[in-house]
Amino acid sequence: MSNAPDLAALRAQAEAAKVARANRASKRNEASEVVQLTNEVKLAELEAEHGDLNVDIAAVNLKHTGQMVVVRKPSPAVFQRFTSRVLKGLQPADYWDFVKGCLIFPTPAEFSTLSDTSPGLILACANACSRLAEAEISDAEGK
Numbered sequence: 001m002s003n004a005p006d007l008a009a010l011r012a013q014a015e016a017a018k019v020a021r022a023n024r025a026s027k028r029n030e031a032s033e034v035v036q037l038t039n040e041v042k043l044a045e046l047e048a049e050h051g052d053l054n055v056d057i058a059a060v061n062l063k064h065t066g067q068m069v070v071v072r073k074p075s076p077a078v079f080q081r082f083t084s085r086v087l088k089g090l091q092p093a094d095y096w097d098f099v100k101g102c103l104i105f106p107t108p109a110e111f112s113t114l115s116d117t118s119p120g121l122i123l124a125c126a127n128a129c130s131r132l133a134e135a136e137i138s139d140a141e142g143k
Contacts, residue, residue: 035066046070046104057104058128062118069114070105071125073132078102092122099125102132 043059050057050072060069074082078101085094096115099122100108115121 032066039066039068042068042105043070050104054132056132058132060121060124060128062114062121064118067114068105069103069111069121069125071099071102071129071132072104074098074102074129079133095122095126098129102129 039059039061043053046057047053050070053059055073057070057072060071061067062069078098081101082094082098085091099111103111103125106114111121
C-alpha cells in the first residue's frame with residue numbers, strides 16, 4: 001500500500017480551487033467596475049458644480065478599493081494657513097486640516113474612515129490640493 005495521494009482526487013481538488021479563485025477574481029473585477037462607473041458619474045456631477053478636473057478640483061483614488069476622494073483648489077486663506085505651518089514644522093494634524101478645508105467628496109466622516117484604512121490618503125490629498133494651488137501660481141507667473 002502506498003502513501004501517495006490519489007492523483008485523480010488531487011486533480012479534482014486542484015481544479016475546484018482554480019474555479020473558486022476564478023470566481024472570486026470575477027466578483028472583484030465586477031465590483032471594481034461598479035466603483036469605477038460610480039466614480040465617473042460622481043466626478044461629472046462634481047465638475048459641473050465645482051469646476052474642471054485638474055484645474056479647480058482633483059480626484060484621488062485608492063488603489064486597493066477604487067474609492068474616490070475629490071478636493072478643490074484651496075482658498076487663499078486655507079493655503080496661507082497651511083504654508084505658515086510649514087515654516088513652524090508640520091504636524092500630521094496640519095495635513096488633515098489642510099485637506100479638510102479643501103474636501104468636496106466624500107464627507108469628512110467618510111474621509112476619516114477611509115484614511116484610517118489607508119494612512120497615506122491624507123498626504124496624497126494634501127499633495128493634490130497643493131498641485132491645484134501651484135497651477136494657479138504657474139499661470140500667474142507665465143503672464
